[in-house]
Amino acid sequence: MPAYKAPLRDIRFVMDDLLGFSEHYKQLDSVTEVDDEVQTAIIEEAAKFSENVISPLNAVGDQAGCVWSAEGVTTPPGYKQAYQQYCEGGWPALAMPESYGGQGLPESMNIVLTELISSSCPAWSGYPGLREGAIKTLLNHGSNELKERFLPNLVSGQWTGTMCLTESHCGSDLGQLKTKAIPVCGNEYRLTGTKIFISCGEHDMAENIVHIVLARLPDAPAGSAGISLFVVPKLLVNDDQSLGGKNNVSCGSIEHKMGIHGFVTCVMNFDGATGYLIGKPNKGLQAMFTFMNSARLTTALQGLVHAEVAYQGAVPYAQERLAMRSLSGAKNPDGPADPIIVHPDVRRMLLTIKSFAEGFRAFAYYVAQQLDLSEHAKTEASREQAKQLLALLTPVCKGFMTELGCEAAHHGVQIFGGHGYIREWGMEQNQRDSRISTLYEGTTGIQALDLIGRKVLGSKGALLTNFSNIIFEFCQSQQANQPMQEFTQPLHETTTQWLELATSIGQSAARDPEEIGAASVDFLMFSGYTILAYFWARMAQVSMDKLETGAEDRDLYFSKISTARFFFQRLLPRTATLKQTIQSGAASLMEITPEQF
Amino acid sequence: MPAYKAPLRDIRFVMDDLLGFSEHYKQLDSVTEVDDEVQTAIIEEAAKFSENVISPLNAVGDQAGCVWSAEGVTTPPGYKQAYQQYCEGGWPALAMPESYGGQGLPESMNIVLTELISSSCPAWSGYPGLREGAIKTLLNHGSNELKERFLPNLVSGQWTGTMCLTESHCGSDLGQLKTKAIPVCGNEYRLTGTKIFISCGEHDMAENIVHIVLARLPDAPAGSAGISLFVVPKLLVNDDQSLGGKNNVSCGSIEHKMGIHGFVTCVMNFDGATGYLIGKPNKGLQAMFTFMNSARLTTALQGLVHAEVAYQGAVPYAQERLAMRSLSGAKNPDGPADPIIVHPDVRRMLLTIKSFAEGFRAFAYYVAQQLDLSEHAKTEASREQAKQLLALLTPVCKGFMTELGCEAAHHGVQIFGGHGYIREWGMEQNQRDSRISTLYEGTTGIQALDLIGRKVLGSKGALLTNFSNIIFEFCQSQQANQPMQEFTQPLHETTTQWLELATSIGQSAARDPEEIGAASVDFLMFSGYTILAYFWARMAQVSMDKLETGAEDRDLYFSKISTARFFFQRLLPRTATLKQTIQSGAASLMEITPEQF
Known part of the structure; x- marks a missing residue:
C-alpha cells in the first residue's frame, strides 16, 4: 500500500497559477481574510495531518472494517483516536460559521482540506463529511432554538451527524418514503420507521450523533409534497446542550459493502424516537436541496481522490517494474529489462489517470470558488452568476468525475498487472472504494x-x-x-x-x-x-x-x-x-x- | 444473490441458428460423433449440474475464501464435494483424448460446458480449468512415459494441474525468470525457486496436483531462449501411477485478492523438488504457446460470464424495482411508481450488457469452432484457414471481451443503485470477480x-x-x-x-x-x-x-x-x-x- 503524499505542488498550481485563490478571496464579503500565508499554513498542516495521521488508517480500516453489536458499532483501530486529534486541531470547524464556534473560512479552503483527508483514507473522511450535511440543514432551516442546541457541538466535531433519507424500497425516489412522525407537543414529534444505507448512523467516534430524518406527518399529502424534516439525536440533548438519556434510535445492522469498509453503513430503526421539526411541515425535500450543491461537490471530489491514489500508486511502480524492452531500443541497457514506463500503452494509462486527477482538481476547485461566490460575492449580480454556474456545473462535476474516477482506479489496477489484483498494493482497494461514488448522492x-x-x-x-x-x-x-x-x-x-x-x-x-x-x-x-x-x-x-x-x-x-x-x-x-x-x-x-x- | 439460470435458449440460438454446430461437426475428422441428441444431452445435464451443484457455491466461496495452513489449503465449504460430483459425472474428461480415458468431444462442446460452469461460479471453475493447461502441455510435448504416468489421472480429474510461470519480478516477461533445474539422472531434475500467482497451486480438492514449471537448466542461455519445461508433482508418482511420497514442493502463502476468493492463488516454493523435463531443453517457452489459443479462449469466456451474471441479476431487479414515473406517462399507474426498466438510461445499461453477453457468446463459440477445425478439419487447407483465423481472433477475443466484461459488471452494479454496492445482491462480487480477467493469461x-x-x-x-x-x-x-x-x-x-x-x-x-x-x-x-x-x-x-x-x-x-x-x-x-x-x-x-x- 503506497503511503499518501499530499500533491502540494499540483494543488498550488491550481490555487495560485490557474484560479488565483488569493485574488478570489478579495472578491468575497464577510469571510475571514485568507491571504497567502493563511492558505499556506492551512494546506501544509492539513497535508501533514493527512499523511501522518489519516493515511496509515487506510489499509487497516479496509481489512478490519466496522463491527456491529447490539451495543453499537466499533470503527477500525485508530479511527477514533485520529478523529479526536482531528477535533483537537480544530479541523471540523474550518469552514463553519463563527457564530457557532467555526473559523468562518470559505468553502474553497474546505475543499482542499477534504481532498487531502479523503485521498488519505476515503472511508475515514466520511465521518466528518456527513456531519456537514446535518450542520447545513440546521443552519439553513432550523429554528434558533434548534441551532443553539445542536450546532456548537456539531461544529466542533464533538458530535457527528447523518442524513437519514433512504428506505429499503426507495432511494432516488424519496416521494415513496413511509417513516412517520407523530406530533407530541410544541415542536416535538415521535418518529417511527426504518432507514437504510445510513452512513455513520452508529459508531464509537463521537459522544453523540445527530440524525436529520425525512418523515411524513400524519396528515401529509402523498408523494414528495408530504415530506418533512426532523432532527433526531442519538442521545437526547438538554436545553443547556448537555446530554440526556438515550433516544429510541438503534442500529439494527450494518451493510457488507464492496469497499470503504471503515465507513459504516447502517440500518437505523426509529421506534417512537423523539425528534424536532426543522423548517415547515411538508417542505422537507425542498429544504434538502439547499445544500445539495456542496454535498455533490464533496462526492464529486472522490473522482479526483481515486484518480490521485491510482496515480500515486502506479507511477512509482511503472518507474521501477522491469519488463520487456522498449520497441525503440533499450532504455535501461544494463538492467535485465526496461521499466514499464517506457511502453506507450502504460503511458496511455498513466496519462489518462494524470489528466483526470489534475483536470478534476481544476474543475472541482473552480466549482468550489463558485460556492464561495454564490454566498459571499459582494454584488447580487455576482452571486447570481455564481449560482447559475453552480446549477449547471455541479451535476456534471459529480456524475462525470466519479465515473472517470472509477475508470482511473481500473487503470491503476491494470498498470500493476496481476499485482494490481492483490490486496498489498492498494490498487484493488482503491477500485473497490471508488465504486460507491457513482451511486450515492444521486447516481x-x-x-x-x-x-x-x-x-x-x-x-x-x-x-x-x-x-x-x-x-x-x-x-x-x-x-x-x-x-x-x-x-x-x-x-x-x-x-x-x-x-x-x-x-x-x-x-x-x-x-x-x-x-x-x-x-x-x-x-x-x-x-x-x-x-x-x-x-x-x-x-x-x-x-x-x-x-x-x-x-x-x-x-x-x-x-x-x-x-x-x-x-x-x-x-x-x-x-x-x-x-x-x-x-x-x-x-x-x-x-x-x-x-x- | 441471484441463482444462476443456464441461458439454454440463447445458447441454442448460437449453436443451432447462427453457427450450425451439427453441420459443423460433420466437417470434422476423428472426433466422436456429436449429433443434436448428444449436444442436447450434454448441455442440459451441464445446465442442471451448474444450476444445482455449482451455483450455490458462488456466494459462499466469496465469503469463506480459501484458508492456508502449513499443512495445506482448505477450499470453501462445498467446493470439494462438488468437485467429486463433477468427476463422477465424467465432466473433466469431456473434451479429452480417448487414448487417456477422455470422451473425445470437440473443444466447442467443452466451451459450452465452461460457460455454464464458469457463470455459476467463476472461482470454482478455475480448478478443473487449470488442469487443462497441464494436460495439453503433456499431450503436446511430453514423452510417452510422462504421458502414461500423469495423463490418465489428470484426464479423469482425480488429479488437478497448474501452470507455474510467474515469479515475483516477472510475469509477462518470462525471459527474466530464475527458477533453476539441476539434472540428476536420466530425465530427472531437482528444481529450486519460488513461483508466485500459482492458481490452484495447493488445495484439498484432489489427491495430487501436477505442476508444469518453467525453469532454467544450469547451462541455459539468458532470456527467453533458456527456459525449459518440467512436470513436478505434489506427491511423487510411481511407474504404475500409484502415489509415492511427498515431493519438495510447498505452498508458502496464499494471496488476498479483490475477488474469486474461492480460487486459490499460491506462492509455491520448490526446494530441490523432483521434476521431469518435458520436451527439449531451452524450448519451454515455445512449447507453452502451443495451447495458448485455447487457454486464452477460456479466459476470454469470462467476459461473457460476467456480462451474463450482470444481466441475470439486473433484469429482474429493473423489472421489479419501482422508482419515478416514465417521462412519457405512467406505465404502472396503480403502483406507487414505475419499474425502473421503463427508464431509457436503465435500458441503455441493460442493452449494453445484453449486447455484450449475447455478442460474446457468438464470438467465442465461433472461435471455438475454429479450434475444432484447426485440429480436426478434414483438409489441410481448412485446418490452415482455421489456424489463421484463430491467430487473429484469439487475442481480440481475450482482450476485448474481458475489458467489456468488466464494463458490463460495472453497469450491473449501477443498475442496482446503492444496493449494487452491497454484498447480498451479488453484483459487487461479480465486479470484483471480473477484474482479474483483463490481467491474467496476458494483460x-x-x-x-x-x-x-x-x-x-x-x-x-x-x-x-x-x-x-x-x-x-x-x-x-x-x-x-x-x-x-x-x-x-x-x-x-x-x-x-x-x-x-x-x-x-x-x-x-x-x-x-x-x-x-x-x-x-x-x-x-x-x-x-x-x-x-x-x-x-x-x-x-x-x-x-x-x-x-x-x-x-x-x-x-x-x-x-x-x-x-x-x-x-x-x-x-x-x-x-x-x-x-x-x-x-x-x-x-x-x-x-x-x-x-
Missing part, C-alpha cells in the same frame, strides 16, 4: 437528468450559454497566441457541438419526452469532456506563460502542457462517439419490451 | 501487442484480410436484403476503416516503432467492435429469416434484432473515437519524460 443517471432536464432544458439553454460564453471568451482571448491554437480550436469546436446537441435534444424531447432520458448520461459525459478541455486549455496557457517568463519548476509546466496535449488528442475524441450516440435518439432503447429482455 | 496490453505486432503487421496484413473478406462476403450476400442494410452498410464501412487503420499503423511503425504500442490497445478494441458488429449483423439476419419463416419463439428473434440495432446505434460508434485516437499517433504519449510524471 450518474440522476445527475444526468438534473443536468439536461432541469438545468439545460429547464433554463431554455440559458445556463449552458452562460458557461459556454466563458469558454468562447477564453478562446477569443487566445486568438493571437499561435501555440495555443492546438487547444483552443478543438475546444471551440467541441463547445459549439455541445450547444448544438443541447438544442437538438430539446427539439427531439418536444416530440418524445423519452429523448431526454435517452440522451441524458451521454450528454453529461459530453459536457464533462468539454469542461475538462476548457480547464486543460487554461492550464496549458498558464504553463506556457510561466515557461515564457522564466518561472522555476519547469518540469511541472512542461508536464502540464504535455498532459493537456494528451487530453486533447486521446480523451477529448470521446466526444465523437457521444455525439453519435446522442444523435441516435431514443428509438433503439425503447423498442424492446420489458418482457423481451 | 490486455499483451494481447494488443500480439494482435497488431505479431498477427496483423507480422503477417503483412494477410490474417486481417482473410477475416475481413469473410465480413465483406457476408455484406455482399445481403445486398438484395433491404432490411439488412441498416446493419451491413455500417459494418462494411467499419471493416474498411479497420483495414485502413492497420495499413496506416504499419506505415507509421516503419518510421517509429513506438507507434505500434501507441495504437495497440485502441486497435484491439476497434477490432473487437468490428467483429462484434459482424456477429450482431449475422444474428439480426438469422432472426429476420426465422421470423419470416414463421418460427416459434418470436420474442427471442425480435429481441435479437432490437439488440443488434442497439449495438449498431449505441456501441459501434465507439469506433469513431478509437479511429481518432489511433490516428493521433505516439507523440502525445512519448513526449513527457519518466521524471515528469
Whole structure:
C-alpha cells in the first residue's frame, strides 16, 4: 500500500497559477481574510495531518472494517483516536460559521482540506463529511432554538451527524418514503420507521450523533409534497446542550459493502424516537436541496481522490517494474529489462489517470470558488452568476468525475498487472472504494437528468450559454497566441457541438419526452469532456506563460502542457462517439419490451 | 444473490441458428460423433449440474475464501464435494483424448460446458480449468512415459494441474525468470525457486496436483531462449501411477485478492523438488504457446460470464424495482411508481450488457469452432484457414471481451443503485470477480501487442484480410436484403476503416516503432467492435429469416434484432473515437519524460 503524499505542488498550481485563490478571496464579503500565508499554513498542516495521521488508517480500516453489536458499532483501530486529534486541531470547524464556534473560512479552503483527508483514507473522511450535511440543514432551516442546541457541538466535531433519507424500497425516489412522525407537543414529534444505507448512523467516534430524518406527518399529502424534516439525536440533548438519556434510535445492522469498509453503513430503526421539526411541515425535500450543491461537490471530489491514489500508486511502480524492452531500443541497457514506463500503452494509462486527477482538481476547485461566490460575492449580480454556474456545473462535476474516477482506479489496477489484483498494493482497494461514488448522492443517471432536464432544458439553454460564453471568451482571448491554437480550436469546436446537441435534444424531447432520458448520461459525459478541455486549455496557457517568463519548476509546466496535449488528442475524441450516440435518439432503447429482455 | 439460470435458449440460438454446430461437426475428422441428441444431452445435464451443484457455491466461496495452513489449503465449504460430483459425472474428461480415458468431444462442446460452469461460479471453475493447461502441455510435448504416468489421472480429474510461470519480478516477461533445474539422472531434475500467482497451486480438492514449471537448466542461455519445461508433482508418482511420497514442493502463502476468493492463488516454493523435463531443453517457452489459443479462449469466456451474471441479476431487479414515473406517462399507474426498466438510461445499461453477453457468446463459440477445425478439419487447407483465423481472433477475443466484461459488471452494479454496492445482491462480487480477467493469461496490453505486432503487421496484413473478406462476403450476400442494410452498410464501412487503420499503423511503425504500442490497445478494441458488429449483423439476419419463416419463439428473434440495432446505434460508434485516437499517433504519449510524471 503506497503511503499518501499530499500533491502540494499540483494543488498550488491550481490555487495560485490557474484560479488565483488569493485574488478570489478579495472578491468575497464577510469571510475571514485568507491571504497567502493563511492558505499556506492551512494546506501544509492539513497535508501533514493527512499523511501522518489519516493515511496509515487506510489499509487497516479496509481489512478490519466496522463491527456491529447490539451495543453499537466499533470503527477500525485508530479511527477514533485520529478523529479526536482531528477535533483537537480544530479541523471540523474550518469552514463553519463563527457564530457557532467555526473559523468562518470559505468553502474553497474546505475543499482542499477534504481532498487531502479523503485521498488519505476515503472511508475515514466520511465521518466528518456527513456531519456537514446535518450542520447545513440546521443552519439553513432550523429554528434558533434548534441551532443553539445542536450546532456548537456539531461544529466542533464533538458530535457527528447523518442524513437519514433512504428506505429499503426507495432511494432516488424519496416521494415513496413511509417513516412517520407523530406530533407530541410544541415542536416535538415521535418518529417511527426504518432507514437504510445510513452512513455513520452508529459508531464509537463521537459522544453523540445527530440524525436529520425525512418523515411524513400524519396528515401529509402523498408523494414528495408530504415530506418533512426532523432532527433526531442519538442521545437526547438538554436545553443547556448537555446530554440526556438515550433516544429510541438503534442500529439494527450494518451493510457488507464492496469497499470503504471503515465507513459504516447502517440500518437505523426509529421506534417512537423523539425528534424536532426543522423548517415547515411538508417542505422537507425542498429544504434538502439547499445544500445539495456542496454535498455533490464533496462526492464529486472522490473522482479526483481515486484518480490521485491510482496515480500515486502506479507511477512509482511503472518507474521501477522491469519488463520487456522498449520497441525503440533499450532504455535501461544494463538492467535485465526496461521499466514499464517506457511502453506507450502504460503511458496511455498513466496519462489518462494524470489528466483526470489534475483536470478534476481544476474543475472541482473552480466549482468550489463558485460556492464561495454564490454566498459571499459582494454584488447580487455576482452571486447570481455564481449560482447559475453552480446549477449547471455541479451535476456534471459529480456524475462525470466519479465515473472517470472509477475508470482511473481500473487503470491503476491494470498498470500493476496481476499485482494490481492483490490486496498489498492498494490498487484493488482503491477500485473497490471508488465504486460507491457513482451511486450515492444521486447516481450518474440522476445527475444526468438534473443536468439536461432541469438545468439545460429547464433554463431554455440559458445556463449552458452562460458557461459556454466563458469558454468562447477564453478562446477569443487566445486568438493571437499561435501555440495555443492546438487547444483552443478543438475546444471551440467541441463547445459549439455541445450547444448544438443541447438544442437538438430539446427539439427531439418536444416530440418524445423519452429523448431526454435517452440522451441524458451521454450528454453529461459530453459536457464533462468539454469542461475538462476548457480547464486543460487554461492550464496549458498558464504553463506556457510561466515557461515564457522564466518561472522555476519547469518540469511541472512542461508536464502540464504535455498532459493537456494528451487530453486533447486521446480523451477529448470521446466526444465523437457521444455525439453519435446522442444523435441516435431514443428509438433503439425503447423498442424492446420489458418482457423481451 | 441471484441463482444462476443456464441461458439454454440463447445458447441454442448460437449453436443451432447462427453457427450450425451439427453441420459443423460433420466437417470434422476423428472426433466422436456429436449429433443434436448428444449436444442436447450434454448441455442440459451441464445446465442442471451448474444450476444445482455449482451455483450455490458462488456466494459462499466469496465469503469463506480459501484458508492456508502449513499443512495445506482448505477450499470453501462445498467446493470439494462438488468437485467429486463433477468427476463422477465424467465432466473433466469431456473434451479429452480417448487414448487417456477422455470422451473425445470437440473443444466447442467443452466451451459450452465452461460457460455454464464458469457463470455459476467463476472461482470454482478455475480448478478443473487449470488442469487443462497441464494436460495439453503433456499431450503436446511430453514423452510417452510422462504421458502414461500423469495423463490418465489428470484426464479423469482425480488429479488437478497448474501452470507455474510467474515469479515475483516477472510475469509477462518470462525471459527474466530464475527458477533453476539441476539434472540428476536420466530425465530427472531437482528444481529450486519460488513461483508466485500459482492458481490452484495447493488445495484439498484432489489427491495430487501436477505442476508444469518453467525453469532454467544450469547451462541455459539468458532470456527467453533458456527456459525449459518440467512436470513436478505434489506427491511423487510411481511407474504404475500409484502415489509415492511427498515431493519438495510447498505452498508458502496464499494471496488476498479483490475477488474469486474461492480460487486459490499460491506462492509455491520448490526446494530441490523432483521434476521431469518435458520436451527439449531451452524450448519451454515455445512449447507453452502451443495451447495458448485455447487457454486464452477460456479466459476470454469470462467476459461473457460476467456480462451474463450482470444481466441475470439486473433484469429482474429493473423489472421489479419501482422508482419515478416514465417521462412519457405512467406505465404502472396503480403502483406507487414505475419499474425502473421503463427508464431509457436503465435500458441503455441493460442493452449494453445484453449486447455484450449475447455478442460474446457468438464470438467465442465461433472461435471455438475454429479450434475444432484447426485440429480436426478434414483438409489441410481448412485446418490452415482455421489456424489463421484463430491467430487473429484469439487475442481480440481475450482482450476485448474481458475489458467489456468488466464494463458490463460495472453497469450491473449501477443498475442496482446503492444496493449494487452491497454484498447480498451479488453484483459487487461479480465486479470484483471480473477484474482479474483483463490481467491474467496476458494483460490486455499483451494481447494488443500480439494482435497488431505479431498477427496483423507480422503477417503483412494477410490474417486481417482473410477475416475481413469473410465480413465483406457476408455484406455482399445481403445486398438484395433491404432490411439488412441498416446493419451491413455500417459494418462494411467499419471493416474498411479497420483495414485502413492497420495499413496506416504499419506505415507509421516503419518510421517509429513506438507507434505500434501507441495504437495497440485502441486497435484491439476497434477490432473487437468490428467483429462484434459482424456477429450482431449475422444474428439480426438469422432472426429476420426465422421470423419470416414463421418460427416459434418470436420474442427471442425480435429481441435479437432490437439488440443488434442497439449495438449498431449505441456501441459501434465507439469506433469513431478509437479511429481518432489511433490516428493521433505516439507523440502525445512519448513526449513527457519518466521524471515528469
